[in-house]
Amino acid sequence: MVPKREVYLDNSASTPVDPRVIEAMLPYFGEVFGNSTASHRQGHRGESAIEDARETIAGILNCAAREIVFTSCGTESDNLAVRGAAWNARRRGILTRLITTPVEHSAVINTMRQMRNLMDFEMEIVPVDKSGRVMTEAFRAACQRGGSIASVIYASNEVGVIQDLPLLSSIAHEYDIPFHTDAVQAGGQLSLDVNELGVDMLSLSAHKFYGPKGVGILYVKNGIQLEPSQSGGSHEDGRRAGTHNTAFIVGMAKALELAYQENEARLSHFAAMRDRLIQGILESVPGAEISGHPTQRLPSHASFVIPDVDANALLMHLDMGGVCASSGSSCKTGDPEPSEILLGLGFTPSEAKCGLRLSVGLHTTADDIDYALDVLAASVAKLRRLQGAPVS
Secondary structure, eight states, rough: OOOOOOOEEEEOOOOOHHHHHHHHHHGTTSSSSSSSTTTHHHHHHHHHHHHHHHHHHHHHSSSGGGGGGEEHHHHHHHHHHHHHHHHHHHEEEOOOOOEEEEOOOOHHHHHHHHHHHHHOOOEEEEETTTTTTOHHHHHHOOOOOOSSEOOOOOOOOTOOOOOOOOHHHHHHHHTOEEEEEOTTTTTTTTTTOOOHTSSSEEEEEGGTTTTTTSEEEEETTOOOOOOSSSSOOOOOTTSSSSOHHHHHHHHHHHHHHHHHHHHHHHHHHHHHHHHHHHHHHHSSSTTTTSSOSSBBOOTTTEEEOOOSHHHHHHHHHHHHHHHEOOOSSSGGTTSSOOOOOHHHHHTTTTTGSSSSEEEEEETTHHHHEEEEEEEEHHHHHHHHHTOOOOOO
């Protein structure tokens, strides 16, 4: 059966590319195609476009252009930050200990686990409270024991909670530990001023803020030494080898520029749609519980635990009704295991299989929200009847 309409509420997974971004990228697919490292005219034109993009992004992050490293995605940026800093610490004979939290994206926490299991690094996971906020004193205690890097996500991809980065980064610096944040979800919504945040490294990915997939950023503060995790040529001052993706880099800079030029209007729209969604779900879905902090969360992000409903079955029914959603991290869709992030927030294993993430975007309307609420309420009621669970 064809649904009455399609409502896309998975903007935390990916956003459509803004037409203005596509327009900015077009010349670099054909007219300006040279390798940016080449010494001829075509190469110079590509290099100029890349450096202009670097300057634009550095202005938004309030940093020097040379502190911006272009990568292929947020995952690569996270890997380069974590591996690069830890490997450099090991080379210099510094304690090889990794500090993170249970609410990280898999690009951080699985990288650290691999380093622990295969490279003999130590790893400490600092707990969070029921709302998903890092326990400050536990973080301080972990830093007191020393480390080669601490990585704390800026805003959770699964539950939307925003961390107090200025506080956490200052604690890490008291103990001379480099501080990295995965800011992929925060890009285009929260401040990226690296001086205010106090971070040494920060990861971004263009497709979260209406740019193209396949390009990312790692901010690396001047003086932070990284061992490259991708070896080859001397691109990006030797920090990341590989031919530059000129068109996508230009597109990423344009998308980030638009996001902050239009920031006030965008955030107002996101918050209005999110709040309409949250209120509607709490009123129409019996037992639904917000996961993550009720107010310290992304303007675009709503997440819930809906008991007695398997998340994967719910996603299938929502999709049949024309509603695109997620059970949490898009990387866990289809995974029958409980969400590690929800477990970290203190939910039981059975509850952690009942997560639902809905994230609004620029194109979300009030009618979209109302339609999605109707589909969600009907789907939950149907699944509970099929499973013999209470429906009200």
